Amino acid sequence: MAIEYQAIRKEGLSTQIANAIRKAIVDGHLAVEEKLPSETELADRFGVSRATVREALKRLAAQNLIRSERGAAGGAFVNRITWDEAQDDLVSTCRLLIGMNDIPLEDAIEARFTMEASCLPLAAQRRTADDLAALRAEVYKQRDKDLSDEDFCASDVRFHSVVARASGNPLLGFQVSGAVEAMQPLMNMLVYRLRDRESIADLHKAMTDALEARDAVTAQHKLDQLAAYTRKLADLRRVPRDDG
Amino acid sequence: MAIEYQAIRKEGLSTQIANAIRKAIVDGHLAVEEKLPSETELADRFGVSRATVREALKRLAAQNLIRSERGAAGGAFVNRITWDEAQDDLVSTCRLLIGMNDIPLEDAIEARFTMEASCLPLAAQRRTADDLAALRAEVYKQRDKDLSDEDFCASDVRFHSVVARASGNPLLGFQVSGAVEAMQPLMNMLVYRLRDRESIADLHKAMTDALEARDAVTAQHKLDQLAAYTRKLADLRRVPRDDG
DNA sequence: AAACAATCAATTGTCTGACAATTAATTGTT
DNA sequence: AACAATTAATTGTCAGACAATTGATTGTTT
Numbered sequence: 001m002a003i004e005y006q007a008i009r010k011e012g013l014s015t016q017i018a019n020a021i022r023k024a025i026v027d028g029h030l031a032v033e034e035k036l037p038s039e040t041e042l043a044d045r046f047g048v049s050r051a052t053v054r055e056a057l058k059r060l061a062a063q064n065l066i067r068s069e070r071g072a073a074g075g076a077f078v079n080r081i082t083w084d085e086a087q088d089d090l091v092s093t094c095r096l097l098i099g100m101n102d103i104p105l106e107d108a109i110e111a112r113f114t115m116e117a118s119c120l121p122l123a124a125q126r127r128t129a130d131d132l133a134a135l136r137a138e139v140y141k142q143r144d145k146d147l148s149d150e151d152f153c154a155s156d157v158r159f160h161s162v163v164a165r166a167s168g169n170p171l172l173g174f175q176v177s178g179a180v181e182a183m184q185p186l187m188n189m190l191v192y193r194l195r196d197r198e199s200i201a202d203l204h205k206a207m208t209d210a211l212e213a214r215d216a217v218t219a220q221h222k223l224d225q226l227a228a229y230t231r232k233l234a235d236l237r238r239v240p241r242d243d244g
Numbered sequence: 245m246a247i248e249y250q251a252i253r254k255e256g257l258s259t260q261i262a263n264a265i266r267k268a269i270v271d272g273h274l275a276v277e278e279k280l281p282s283e284t285e286l287a288d289r290f291g292v293s294r295a296t297v298r299e300a301l302k303r304l305a306a307q308n309l310i311r312s313e314r315g316a317a318g319g320a321f322v323n324r325i326t327w328d329e330a331q332d333d334l335v336s337t338c339r340l341l342i343g344m345n346d347i348p349l350e351d352a353i354e355a356r357f358t359m360e361a362s363c364l365p366l367a368a369q370r371r372t373a374d375d376l377a378a379l380r381a382e383v384y385k386q387r388d389k390d391l392s393d394e395d396f397c398a399s400d401v402r403f404h405s406v407v408a409r410a411s412g413n414p415l416l417g418f419q420v421s422g423a424v425e426a427m428q429p430l431m432n433m434l435v436y437r438l439r440d441r442e443s444i445a446d447l448h449k450a451m452t453d454a455l456e457a458r459d460a461v462t463a464q465h466k467l468d469q470l471a472a473y474t475r476k477l478a479d480l481r482r483v484p485r486d487d488g
Numbered sequence: 489a490a491a492c493a494a495t496c497a498a499t500t501g502t503c504t505g506a507c508a509a510t511t512a513a514t515t516g517t518t
Numbered sequence: 519a520a521c522a523a524t525t526a527a528t529t530g531t532c533a534g535a536c537a538a539t540t541g542a543t544t545g546t547t548t
Contacts, residue, residue, distance in 0.1 A: 012501060014302065026336070032344055038528060049503045051295060054529085055302045058258065062303035065340075070529045071511030080344055086337050092270070093330050094415070096309075100276055100324055103415060110366075111415035118362035122354075171338070171347060171355035175419055256530060282499060293532045298500085314500045315540030 013048050017056035020046075025065055025078055036066065036076040064089070083170060087178045094182030105186055105234045112183050113227040115176045116160055117220060119167040124216035126168035134162045135208040142201040149192055157184050159204055166211070190233045199229060257292050261300035264290075269309055269322055280310065280320040308333070327414055331422045338426030349430055349478045356427050357471040359420045360404055361464060363411040368460035370412035378406045379452040386445040393436055401428050403448055410455070434477045443473065 011019075024030045036042065039057070043050045057076055060066045064085055066076045098108060123131075138159040142152060160180045165173035192200070203226050210219035255263075268274045280286065283301070287294045301320055304310045308329055310320045342352060367375075382403040386396060404424045409417035436444070447470050454463035 014501080018306070026340065026343075028343070040528085051504090052502060055299060055501090058299045058302045059306035062262070062306040068529065069511090070509070072525095072527045073512050074510075074528045076529090081337070081340050083341065083345075086341055089337065090334060093325070093333065096270065096325050097327065097330055097418070098415070099272070101327075101414070107413050107415055111413050111419070114362045114366065114411075114413075114416055115359065115419065118358045122358065167358075169351050169355050169358075170345070171342070171351055171423075172358055174341070175355070175359065175423060179415075179419060258530080284499085295533090296531060299530095312500065313540090314538070316496095316498045317541050318499045318539075320500090 013046075014052045014055035014059070017042075017046055017048065017053060018059040021056065021060060022063075022065060025060075030078050032078050032080045034078050036078070038075055083174050087174050087181070090175070090178040091182045094178065095185060098182065098186065105189075105237075106231065108183055108186055109227065109230055109234060112179055113223065113230075115179050116164060117223055119164050119172060119176050120219050120223060121216045122167040122169060122172070123163055124211050124214045124219055127166040127211045127214075131162055131166040132208060132212050135159060135204070135211070138162070139201055139204045139208060142197065142204065145194065145197075150188060152192060152197060153184065153187050153190075156200065156204075157181055157187065163207075163211075187230075190230075190237055192233070196229070196233065200226065203229070257290075258296050258299035258303070261286075261290055261292065261297060262303040265300065265304060266307075266309060269304075274322050276322050276324045278322050280322070282319055327418050331418050331425070334419070334422040335426045338422065339429060342426065342430065349433075349481075350475065352427055352430050353471065353474055353478060356404075356423055357467065357474075359423050360408060361467055363408050363416060363420050364463050364467060365460045366411040366413060366416070367407055368455055368458045368463055371410040371455045371458075375406060375410040376452060376456050379403060379448070379455070382406070383445055383448045383452060386441065386448065389438065389441075394432060396436060396441060397428065397431050397434075400444065400448075401425055401431065407451075407455075431474075434474075434481055436477070440473070440477065444470065447473070 021030075021036070030036070036057075037045065039050050039053050042053045046053065057066065057068060061068060061076075064079055064081055067079050068074070068076045097103070138155050141147065141155045142159075147155070157180055161177035164176035164180060167173055167176070203222050207219050207222040207226075210216075210222060265274075265280070274280070280301075281289065283294050283297050286297045286301075290297065301310065301312060305312060305320075308323055308325055311323050312318070312320045341347070382399045385391065385399045386403075391399070401424055405421035408420035408424060411417055411420070447466050451463050451466040451470075454460075454466060
């Protein structure tokens with residue numbers, strides 16, 4: 001007779017407990033802002049020590065699923081995940097992926113501009129007056145000749161994040177602006193001469209004008225030019241290999 | 245004289261330690277696969293107890309930044325983050341965001357098809373024979389009349405994930421196929437009649453043919469039809485409100 | 489010498505019990 | 519009624535112990 005292999009648990013207790021609670025949250029058995037039982041009670045229920053429960057809770061806290069508050073009315077509460085927090089996570093994960101997996105600069109540029117382009121038609125339709133104002137504010141900053149390269153780059157990233165969010169679709173804005181911001185460290189490696197900055201700011205202004213006129217085709221055209229310009233800068237930056 | 249407010253530490257020790265180690269990893273001071281000091285040594289260095297160090301390590305492990313191995317040559321090692329793991333995280337975060345923030349079905353559909361569309365031109369250029377084979381395999385499954393609604397839906401999701409990754413850009417494929425997969429629970433709420441399934445499979449086949457012919461325009465056209473079809477199903481599914 | 493078994497040592501996983509810190513609620517005092 | 523002190527519940531941290539795992543070492547047998 002064949003042996004019935006029990007589903008052996010290689011995972012430690014704290015991992016199992018974390019997974020159990022995570023499942024409860026994801027499946028909606030624990031509502032947002034609901035309070036979990038106290039650590040001592042969880043320990044009793046799961047039949048483990050408090051230290052083990054705490055390690056499980058720390059895991060969940062690291063994923064922003066819960067937060068712990070001290071005091072008499074304290075405890076662990078289910079977090080409402082916000083777009084901003086989630087985007088921060090996405091950005092830092094993307095940056096790690098790029099850093100650890102030797103993503104070529106060209107691939108990153110391609111991904112970023114491809115995704116941004118997909119937002120343009122929607123942004124042209126739905127951009128608000130606030131969006132336009134935010135875009136113009138960034139363009140204004142970019143014309144400042146005393147701006148450091150890093151600040152210029154940060155402004156550039158903000159500009160394109162606003163474009164992504166101007167699509168009016170939070171899900172789309174979250175992912176695309178995340179992709180744009182994830183690229184910031186790579187963009188910081190580029191060197192902008194004064195003429196480059198002027199050209200880029202000009203393109204940004206033209207793009208803003210096109211969005212104001214709800215002219216998606218022109219906006220797309222300007223974005224293509226920006227992509228080409230960025231690729232050119234990336235090529236220039238490339239150090240010649242010393243394969244002697 | 246103005247009081248010099250010390251940077252008060254509301255964060256607990258374990259959080260601070262986790263952040264310190266995370267920074268070391270992100271900044272590259274700890275290389276991939278490098279071994280961290282043992283828990284006891286970390287506890288000594290930071291001047292805290294082993295339990296506190298362990299909670300910090302659990303946080304990092306929850307973010308896939310490190311893993312812990314037992315045994316003589318064990319310890320905590322810096323993880324190489326893989327695209328698949330990162331995508332799993334992205335998908336589960338997206339699903340939580342959608343669930344907790346009452347994203348309308350239409351917004352989710354719009355985001356998903358918008359992002360997928362941005363991959364199409366690249367996919368038409370770069371699709372491999374393997375990609376085409378994978379696409380055709382899914383279409384074949386979708387023609388099976390005995391398939392459950394859930395399995396049909398899962399195949400549909402896999403089909404579009406392959407399209408996203410056929411763009412040949414890992415960064416783009418990661419984000420777009422993540423977006424597609426994040427939608428699966430929502431798509432599972434749709435009801436497919438037999439005729440719907442046939443129409444969808446037909447569109448999938450036509451899209452595959454277009455990609456094979458490197459015809460991005462036709463592929464885009466078919467994707468637009470799929471989007472329209474999905475929107476129609478979503479509309480039908482909507483239960484009439486009983487606002488009596 | 490090679491193969492195998494037993495032991496050892498390092499490390500993480502878990503438990504127990506204790507105390508500190510924080511904070512809401514309660515109680516007491518004016 | 520307003521304010522102060524106490525209390526109770528809860529998380530945060532600590533110290534020390536033992537179990538479980540696993541690579542390395544050592545010893546034994548063939």
